[in-house]
Amino acid sequence: MNMRDNTLLKLSSITKKFGGLVAVKDVNTEVRSGCLKAIIGPNGAGKTTTFNIISGIIPATEGEIWFDKKNITGMPACDRAQLGIARTFQHPCIFHDMTVLENVLAGASSAAQRHFIQSFLGRSFKSLSINRIIEDAEKRAIEMLDFVGLGDKINFSAKILAYGEQKVLELARALALDPKPRLLLLDEPTAGLNSEEAKTYMNLLKKLKQTNLTIVMIEHRMELVENVSDEVLVLDFGEVLADDTPAVVWANQKVIDAYLGCAEDEESEEDK
Numbered sequence: 001m002n003m004r005d006n007t008l009l010k011l012s013s014i015t016k017k018f019g020g021l022v023a024v025k026d027v028n029t030e031v032r033s034g035c036l037k038a039i040i041g042p043n044g045a046g047k048t049t050t051f052n053i054i055s056g057i058i059p060a061t062e063g064e065i066w067f068d069k070k071n072i073t074g075m076p077a078c079d080r081a082q083l084g085i086a087r088t089f090q091h092p093c094i095f096h097d098m099t100v101l102e103n104v105l106a107g108a109s110s111a112a113q114r115h116f117i118q119s120f121l122g123r124s125f126k127s128l129s130i131n132r133i134i135e136d137a138e139k140r141a142i143e144m145l146d147f148v149g150l151g152d153k154i155n156f157s158a159k160i161l162a163y164g165e166q167k168v169l170e171l172a173r174a175l176a177l178d179p180k181p182r183l184l185l186l187d188e189p190t191a192g193l194n195s196e197e198a199k200t201y202m203n204l205l206k207k208l209k210q211t212n213l214t215i216v217m218i219e220h221r222m223e224l225v226e227n228v229s230d231e232v233l234v235l236d237f238g239e240v241l242a243d244d245t246p247a248v249v250w251a252n253q254k255v256i257d258a259y260l261g262c263a264e265d266e267e268s269e270e271d272k
Helices: 047-055 077-082 100-105 110-120 130-148 163-175 195-209 222-228 246-250 253-270
Strands: 007-018 021-032 036-040 062-067 085-087 183-187 214-218 231-236 239-244
Touching (some): 021 047, 021 214, 021 231, 047 085, 047 183, 100 130, 163 183, 163 195, 195 222, 231 246, 239 246, 246 253
Parallel strands (some): 036 231, 085 183, 183 214
Antiparallel strands (some): 007 021
16 A cells, blocks of 8 residues: 555545446545545536445445555444544434534534433433533534534524524534544535525635645535635546646546536526
């Protein structure tokens, strides 16, 4: 395995087959520590499948995944989370009957998760150290809610939040993960957001970059990709079409033909 010293994540010849369908074929890419890498491509290009393989939701049929020079190919998702791999989903997964703060706490330490889930179900949870665990988890949760701009809504019911705020809430929950995230996977973070909400999210990403957190995101808004990405991976029919800096990728005629033109058309339609 050859990896640059600052490489945090490496996909080596990743292939995923669903029966006779090849969803991802021989994908090779590296993500440097502190880098924000965007994954773009037409619908059905294999973007979410690649995300699911990285996070451990589904296994790769072939190939290897390396995280911080450790082979995690066969590691389950829960163990990857313990290494500091966190993710969000295209549609926010939140607990509507919990408060904003409780939603973030439910994604904190494993002990805190158990406490709040069992409390929600009306069961007791006894541990000599639970008070300290909850205090630490609550402190980090509030810090992350302040960071994303929801600090004034910690006691609000999550179900009354606007859709864009629910997206931000899910981000706060991922950031509050214990242990602290080292790699954040964002699956179409601005999907369903209007222009103003997308701009707010873009500013959050810029703030996150200043913390040196490594981020990989699937995104369809080219303005956002261009403004925050250090590198762009382009997938087409499950294969790598380009993998370089935004300037180099935008100048690639194959990328323009396969994706950029139609993406710009789709984006302009969404904003009408």
